[in-house]
Amino acid sequence: xxxxxxEPGRTGRDSDAPASTKPxxxxxxxxxxxxxxxxxxxxxxxxxxxxxxAIIAVAAYLPLTLEDDxxxxxxxxxxxxxxxxxLNLLIGYAGQVSxxxxxxxxxxxxxxxxxxxxxxxxxxxxxxxxxxxxIVAAGVVAALFGVVVAPLATRLRGLYLAxxxxxxxxxxxxxxxxxxxxxxxPGIGRESAVPVVLGNDLTRDGAxxxxxxxxxxxxxxLVIMALLGRxxxxxxxxxxxxxxxxxxxxxxxxxxxxxxxxxxxxxxxxFFAGVCGSLLYAASGQFSPEQFGLLLSVQFIAMVxxxxxxxxxGSIMGALLIxxxxxxxxxxPGFLPFVSSSPTDHPNVFEVEVGLYxxxxxxxxLFEPRGLFGIWLRIRTYWKSFPFSY
Amino acid sequence: MTELLTAVSIGAGNGxxxxxxxxxxxxxxxxxxxxxxxxxxxxLSGAVLVSHLSPRMGFVAAVVVxxxxxxxxxxxxxxxxxRPMVGKAVFVIAxxxxxIDIVVRVVAGAFVGVDPRTxxxxxxxxxxxxxxxxxxxxxxxAFVVTGLVVALLFAFFRFTRMGLAMRATALDQEAAMxxxxxxxxxxxxxxxxxxxxxAIAGVFASAGNPIDQNLxxxxxxALPVIILGxxxxxxxxxxxxxxxxxxxAVVSTYHSTWFPFLDTNSGAIVPYIxxxxxxxxRPQGLFGTKEVERV
Numbered sequence: 106x107x108x109x110x111x112e113p114g115r116t117g118r119d120s121d122a123p124a125s126t127k128p129x130x131x132x133x134x135x136x137x138x139x140x141x142x143x144x145x146x147x148x149x150x151x152x153x154x155x156x157x158x159a160i161i162a163v164a165a166y167l168p169l170t171l172e173d174d175x176x177x178x179x180x181x182x183x184x185x186x187x188x189x190x191x192l193n194l195l196i197g198y199a200g201q202v203s204x205x206x207x208x209x210x211x212x213x214x215x216x217x218x219x220x221x222x223x224x225x226x227x228x229x230x231x232x233x234x235x236x237x238x239x240i241v242a243a244g245v246v247a248a249l250f251g252v253v254v255a256p257l258a259t260r261l262r263g264l265y266l267a268x269x270x271x272x273x274x275x276x277x278x279x280x281x282x283x284x285x286x287x288x289x290x291p292g293i294g295r296e297s298a299v300p301v302v303l304g305n306d307l308t309r310d311g312a313x314x315x316x317x318x319x320x321x322x323x324x325x326x327l328v329i330m331a332l333l334g335r336x337x338x339x340x341x342x343x344x345x346x347x348x349x350x351x352x353x354x355x356x357x358x359x360x361x362x363x364x365x366x367x368x369x370x371x372x373x374x375x376f377f378a379g380v381c382g383s384l385l386y387a388a389s390g391q392f393s394p395e396q397f398g399l400l401l402s403v404q405f406i407a408m409v410x411x412x413x414x415x416x417x418x419g420s421i422m423g424a425l426l427i428x429x430x431x432x433x434x435x436x437x438p439g440f441l442p443f444v445s446s447s448p449t450d451h452p453n454v455f456e457v458e459v460g461l462y463x464x465x466x467x468x469x470x471l472f473e474p475r476g477l478f479g480i481w482l483r484i485r486t487y488w489k490s491f492p493f494s495y
Numbered sequence: 496m497t498e499l500l501t502a503v504s505i506g507a508g509n510g511x512x513x514x515x516x517x518x519x520x521x522x523x524x525x526x527x528x529x530x531x532x533x534x535x536x537x538x539l540s541g542a543v544l545v546s547h548l549s550p551r552m553g554f555v556a557a558v559v560v561x562x563x564x565x566x567x568x569x570x571x572x573x574x575x576x577x578r579p580m581v582g583k584a585v586f587v588i589a590x591x592x593x594x595i596d597i598v599v600r601v602v603a604g605a606f607v608g609v610d611p612r613t614x615x616x617x618x619x620x621x622x623x624x625x626x627x628x629x630x631x632x633x634x635x636x637a638f639v640v641t642g643l644v645v646a647l648l649f650a651f652f653r654f655t656r657m658g659l660a661m662r663a664t665a666l667d668q669e670a671a672m673x674x675x676x677x678x679x680x681x682x683x684x685x686x687x688x689x690x691x692x693x694a695i696a697g698v699f700a701s702a703g704n705p706i707d708q709n710l711x712x713x714x715x716x717a718l719p720v721i722i723l724g725x726x727x728x729x730x731x732x733x734x735x736x737x738x739x740x741x742x743x744a745v746v747s748t749y750h751s752t753w754f755p756f757l758d759t760n761s762g763a764i765v766p767y768i769x770x771x772x773x774x775x776x777r778p779q780g781l782f783g784t785k786e787v788e789r790v
Contacts, residue, residue, distance in 0.1 A: 196586075200586075202586045202589070257771070257774065257775070260774070260775075260778050261774065261778060263585060263586065264529070264530045264585060264586070264589055264726075265722065265726070265774070265778070267530070267586075267589065268530065268718045268719070268721075268722050268770075269722070269770070269771065269774060271715070271718060272718075272719060272766075272767030272768075272770055272771065273767075275715075275763070275764055275767050276764050276767050276768065279759065279761070279763065279764045282759060283757055283758065283759050285758075291759075399715075403593060403597070406590060406593070410590060456601045456604065456605055457601075459597060459601050460597065460598050460601040460602070462594075462597055463593070463594040463595065463596070463597030463598035463601070464594065464598055465594075466590060466591070466593065466594030466597075467576055467591055467594035467595060467598070470580070470587055470590065470591050470594070471576065471579060471580070471591075474583075474587070
């Protein structure tokens with residue numbers, strides 16, 4: 106097998122199109138593109154390039170204007186978005202339904218906490234405090250677990266896989282709780298990894314507050330991971346994923362190695378989940394094994410579905426919406442007098458919050474299967490064809 | 496030996512509950528090729544509803560009314576949220592049922608209340624000693640009722656027109672439609688049956704104990720059961736339920752002697768580990784039909 110045989114897509118159009126003849130950009134048609142190289146590009150039009158830059162700039166500026174508690178929520182949303190992108194690569198692009206994402210997030214969280222933990226503390230710790238080191242390590246360890254689980258996935262299809270990965274969550278939770286030296290045990294938990302970048306402890310208030318610094322860290326990691334995810338999706342691997350998802354037999358006939366690509370999908374998705382887990386509890390500083398239950402998995406699925414299946418930007422939108430839900434539902438008693446904010450009354454805001462995940466999943470699947478990204482597409486199409494509504 | 500037999504009796508009781516739940520999963524799967532993750536919610540709401548009804552109308556009447564009511568709820572859910580999705584990818588429908596599960600469970604959970612609430616069953620924790628083995632009445636009751644329900648169910652599938660229609664739909668949906676079977680009605684009846692079975696399972700799962708909001712986790716154990724027995728095998732669901740129930744009870748009993756290094760009782764994860772082991776050998780489960788891939 107030579108490299109050229111491996112990459113049939115790269116032979117013709119791809120290589121000679123973009124570099125020599127620069128695609129024409131026409132004023133007044135900001136979303137027009139005319140070459141295959143542009144179709145495959147990361148950001149194919151000038152409008153999109155500027156738009157993404159503007160969004161990143163606004164996001165980087167947010168910490169200077171917003172309240173700290175809102176920032177903390179949004180920061181959690183950014184971290185969850187990393188995990189959602191990973192799950193979207195697995196479910197949306199490769200079509201492998203996994204309910205076990207919470208397990209890999211847990212593996213990442215514990216890897217980071219153990220690596221960064223105090224060697225003389227109550228729980229297992231190795232004192233590697235630099236954040237980039239343990240973020241990557243958490244991803245790698247989670248990915249290794251993904252490699253271990255993947256062989257099961259290659260034997261199973263569809264709903265069988267969903268049920269098996271559901272089992273993974275329960276088995277994982279059991280062992281997290283059981284290994285008390287590492288996790289602190291059920292109900293107690295342990296301290297999470299403290300992000301230290303180049304010797305600066307980000308959780309200590311200095312010129313900027315903890316929330317602001319964490320938000321910037323999360324934003325940087327998210328941008329890196331989103332780029333990674335987008336590049337995987339538009340590369341040969343991503344196209345192979347789509348082929349496996351749309352019709353696995355046909356993909357196999359065309360020469361896509363099913364087992365290999367399912368393995369890659371699980372590994373990549375678990376890597377994202379591990380990175381997400383390593384940062385997820387940086388703000389709260391404490392986490393316990395119960396947090397990696399079925400509800401977390403369902404939340405990730407909700408993010409993917411509400412955001413938009415097989416879109417990276419959709420995953421980010423979905424994650425932000427889901428992370429804002431607790432805040433939204435805590436505002437509800439002001440508008441709906443029958444919703445109580447006390448946990449002993451019914452219906453209370455906590456029930457409404459959990460119920461909203463379910464209701465949103467059902468509503469989006471019934472009425473807007475393409476999710477928030479689909480809503481964006483509709484808005485865009487409406488303005489593109491403005492006076493004509495088709 | 497006595498200890499082992501006691502464990503087996505507990506296992507048979509719990510296994511009957513799993514079997515009832517698994518039958519619901521399998522009936523829906525056979526009709527629509529979808530795993531309905533809404534079963535746990537129906538089970539919880541069944542138990543909660545019976546606990547509210549039984550002080551007013553007596554236990555048996557409450558179980559009958561509660562079962563019928565949950566069947567109706569399942570019918571409504573099927574019509575509102577699942578029927579519009581027929582023809583979409585099975586994964587999408589499965590995820591919708593997860594959403595339904597969460598919503599129904601929150602609503603049912605709100606009626607559990609703060610005070611301990613029992614379903615008002617006549618068995619409590621009473622025991623009968625059979626040959627030196629103490630057997631709890633609630634486990635005997637679960638076993639007997641499950642046997643009855645399974646017999647009725649199999650008779651229904653074997654001897655009634657609707658049962659025949661359901662078997663035909665399971666075999667080939669389009670061919671069944673061509674023969675004049677109303678497939679929509681088959682879907683509705685499947686969901687109603689599954690809801691009713693889940694409600695009965697909920698009653699036996701909460702017999703002897705106060706109901707708590709985490710009752711639904713028991714229903715998830717039925718998922719390893721159907722994988723073990725085979726997704727499309729009714730007999731496999733019953734047998735798988737009993738096998739998993741008994742193995743789980745035996746492991747829970749002997750946990751401290753077999754795995755002294757694990758503090759938490761491993762009974763809760765035994766079903767899932769058993770499922771993984773079976774899948775490694777037989778991906779279609781013990782009695783499931785092997786998937787034939789056609790291009």
